[in-house]
Amino acid sequence: MSTPKTLFDKVWDAHVIRQVKDGPDVLFIDRHFIHEVTSPVAFLGLEGRGATVLYPDRTFATADHNTPTLNQHLPVADPMSANQLAALERNAKTYGISHWGLGHIKNGIVHVVGPENGITLPGMTIVCGDSHTSTHGAFGAIAFGIGTSEVEMVLATQCIMQPKPKKMRITVNGKPGKAVLPKDVILYIISQTSASGATGYFVEYAGEVFENMTMEGRMTVCNMTIEMGARGGMIAPDQTTLDYLKGRELSPKGEQWDKLVPYWESLKTDEGATFDLDLTFDAADIEPQITYGTNPGLGTGVTHQIPTADSVKDGSASYKKSLQYMGFQENESMIGKPVDFVFLGSCTNGRIEDFRAFASIVKGRQKADNITAWLVPGSHIVEKQIQEEGILDILTQAGFELRQPGCSACLAMNEDKVPAGKYAVSTSNRNFEGRQGPGARTLLASPLVAAAAAVTGVVTDPREFLN
Amino acid sequence: MAYDKFTILRSSAVPMPIENVDTDQIIPARFLKATERKGFGDNLFRDWRYNNDNSPKADFVLNDPTYSGKILVGGKNFGSGSSREHAAWAIYDYGFRCVVSSFFADIFQANSINVGILPVRVSPEFLEKIFAAIEADPKTELEVNLPAQTITLLATGESESFAINEYKKHNLTNGYDDIDYLLSMKEEIGAFAETRPF
Numbered sequence: 001m002s003t004p005k006t007l008f009d010k011v012w013d014a015h016v017i018r019q020v021k022d023g024p025d026v027l028f029i030d031r032h033f034i035h036e037v038t039s040p041v042a043f044l045g046l047e048g049r050g051a052t053v054l055y056p057d058r059t060f061a062t063a064d065h066n067t068p069t070l071n072q073h074l075p076v077a078d079p080m081s082a083n084q085l086a087a088l089e090r091n092a093k094t095y096g097i098s099h100w101g102l103g104h105i106k107n108g109i110v111h112v113v114g115p116e117n118g119i120t121l122p123g124m125t126i127v128c129g130d131s132h133t134s135t136h137g138a139f140g141a142i143a144f145g146i147g148t149s150e151v152e153m154v155l156a157t158q159c160i161m162q163p164k165p166k167k168m169r170i171t172v173n174g175k176p177g178k179a180v181l182p183k184d185v186i187l188y189i190i191s192q193t194s195a196s197g198a199t200g201y202f203v204e205y206a207g208e209v210f211e212n213m214t215m216e217g218r219m220t221v222c223n224m225t226i227e228m229g230a231r232g233g234m235i236a237p238d239q240t241t242l243d244y245l246k247g248r249e250l251s252p253k254g255e256q257w258d259k260l261v262p263y264w265e266s267l268k269t270d271e272g273a274t275f276d277l278d279l280t281f282d283a284a285d286i287e288p289q290i291t292y293g294t295n296p297g298l299g300t301g302v303t304h305q306i307p308t309a310d311s312v313k314d315g316s317a318s319y320k321k322s323l324q325y326m327g328f329q330e331n332e333s334m335i336g337k338p339v340d341f342v343f344l345g346s347c348t349n350g351r352i353e354d355f356r357a358f359a360s361i362v363k364g365r366q367k368a369d370n371i372t373a374w375l376v377p378g379s380h381i382v383e384k385q386i387q388e389e390g391i392l393d394i395l396t397q398a399g400f401e402l403r404q405p406g407c408s409a410c411l412a413m414n415e416d417k418v419p420a421g422k423y424a425v426s427t428s429n430r431n432f433e434g435r436q437g438p439g440a441r442t443l444l445a446s447p448l449v450a451a452a453a454a455v456t457g458v459v460t461d462p463r464e465f466l467n
Numbered sequence: 468m469a470y471d472k473f474t475i476l477r478s479s480a481v482p483m484p485i486e487n488v489d490t491d492q493i494i495p496a497r498f499l500k501a502t503e504r505k506g507f508g509d510n511l512f513r514d515w516r517y518n519n520d521n522s523p524k525a526d527f528v529l530n531d532p533t534y535s536g537k538i539l540v541g542g543k544n545f546g547s548g549s550s551r552e553h554a555a556w557a558i559y560d561y562g563f564r565c566v567v568s569s570f571f572a573d574i575f576q577a578n579s580i581n582v583g584i585l586p587v588r589v590s591p592e593f594l595e596k597i598f599a600a601i602e603a604d605p606k607t608e609l610e611v612n613l614p615a616q617t618i619t620l621l622a623t624g625e626s627e628s629f630a631i632n633e634y635k636k637h638n639l640t641n642g643y644d645d646i647d648y649l650l651s652m653k654e655e656i657g658a659f660a661e662t663r664p665f
């Protein structure tokens with residue numbers, strides 16, 4: 001019998017064209033996503049060396065990082081953004097790359113539109129010049145973020161040179177409690193491993209919790225895997241994966257689909273395969289989470305107190321600096337902390353299930369007066385679902401507005417910036433200093449925790465609103 | 468960025484018998500703001516090379532016409548400190564193609580090869596011999612043979628071999644960077660792409 005392999009090994013090994021002696025592996029890339037911010041310099045480099053795009057049909061372009069979320073039909077006001085958007089459009093046209101620009105019905109955040117249109121498939125290698133490319137790992141793909149020089153590399157050669165990372169398995173068994181969403185599961189894991197605990201690893205998630213999770217939930221988990229330092233995360237494809245993919249616009253159809261199913265079903269870790277590190281958690285220990293510091297590892301259960309400096313791994317000097325930035329003290333309770341902004345969106349939590357969860361709490365209630373809320377769908381397709389399912393009516397009646405798709409306040413490159421010193425409960429993925437605007441203070445949480453804050457104006461346990 | 472192929476280099480050398488030459492000395496941080504790769508050679512060893520009023524410091528080796536050549540011979544732990552790729556650019560743009568030392572900082576070594584400079588690590592004894600030979604005759608020539616992985620003092624024929632990763636050697640002898648390497652595999656990539664099910 002051949003040696004047992006992990007899911008990661010199976011997909012990686014199937015893409016190695018050449019193993020460079022004492023060097024990296026040459027890995028074939030099935031799908032490449034590009035956006036307006038990290039691609040222009042790569043195209044310049046390509047032109048500089050007289051190269052061309054080798055397989056234009058393996059690259060997909062969407063505009064998302066610095067697009068406005070209001071009045072998208074008007075010309076983009078910021079000249080830098082407008083330039084980048086124009087460059088993306090021009091480059092896509094020159095090289096024959098599909099381009100879903102601003103206003104296109106399929107436009108949206110790159111990691112939302114890829115899966116929802118069936119571009120992302122199990123067993124693929126997928127890269128993009130954005131670190132949260134790990135999202136696509138939810139389908140049993142190897143997906144990771146790359147730098148601009150590597151974007152040029154993939155455009156020119158459809159390959160990338162990478163040393164093989166170490167392997168980690170994270171198993172979570174049991175049943176998550178009330179109001180515990182996939183976002184809480186991953187925030188909990190990161191709080192346990194720390195923001196650097198998986199550096200150098202590629203993570204596979206296993207166990208009941210992930211088996212029972214929807215594809216959207218799995219995407220949330222894989223998306224944030226990189227926040228513990230990992231290269232990416234992945235989950236073995238199963239019936240849930242196939243049901244999600246079947247019939248999507250660009251998913252394989254008919255005979256091609258039938259041929260792929262047995263291959264996809266083989267994509268799981270063999271009995272006896274080994275990992276460099278195996279971690280196990282119990283779902284019963286996870287409650288709705290919230291972060292209180294300036295990296296995603298500094299989070300805790302929403303009803304807990306802020307830990308003392310001596311109980312954290314990060315080193316007390318940086319921990320104290322972090323709390324100071326946030327305006328928090330050790331031992332304080334998170335419940336009741338004032339909130340100014342609520343952001344529902346991003347490639348972490350900007351999908352339909354996230355809007356359904358948010359609506360389940362705000363339904364029949366009113367937005368708190370002190371709250372400015374930015375509800376930003378991940379794509380036009382999500383926006384349409386929000387309308388069709390009646391969620392838009394619920395949101396409007398509760399005093400909320402819906403904005404247009406884009407990355408928005410996740411990285412605050414457009415106008416959606418949280419002012420200095422203000423607190424935002426955000427469903428995005430990073431709470432670094434200044435991430436949501438200079439001086440902005442971010443509390444990462446699930447759509448339910450965000451909704452509870454939006455209607456009460458303070459940090460609130462969402463379980464109070466659910467029976 | 469393209470650079471010239473490296474196979475056999477025969478040249479006199481510039482001696483810099485100083486240990487721990489760090490990248491801040493090679494190219495000071497204030498020269499990193501450029502957005503293009505231009506003019507770094509002029510600022511190589513800027514603060515060792517020039518006074519505050521931009522007049523050359525006569526006693527610095529790069530300002531001494533006695534010494535010239537495409538090989539820079541440095542003391543132990545050459546290229547330590549910050550990981551800036553600009554340090555290697557500056558050395559290359561100035562005109563050096565090879566740096567010899569008894570020990571290199573890791574990242575500097577990797578950066579050098581990527582931009583087309585061959586770092587040659589020799590034994591401390593051989594390094595001393597090179598310094599002594601240059602002192603005796605500043606025009607003495609060294610031969611660095613990449614295919615054979617040897618460095619030779621031509622006057623005496625004394626020689627030592629050096630190590631280099633096969634992949635990096637291939638790149639340097641062909642004048643390739645990583646993208647060029649992949650471009651040279653186009654047929655193999657094309658054949659592989661045919662086998663992909665999606």
Ligand code: SF4
Nearest residue numbers: 132346347407410411
């Ligand atoms: S939503 Fe945020 S993390 Fe996601 S692609 Fe946009 S900027 Fe990156």
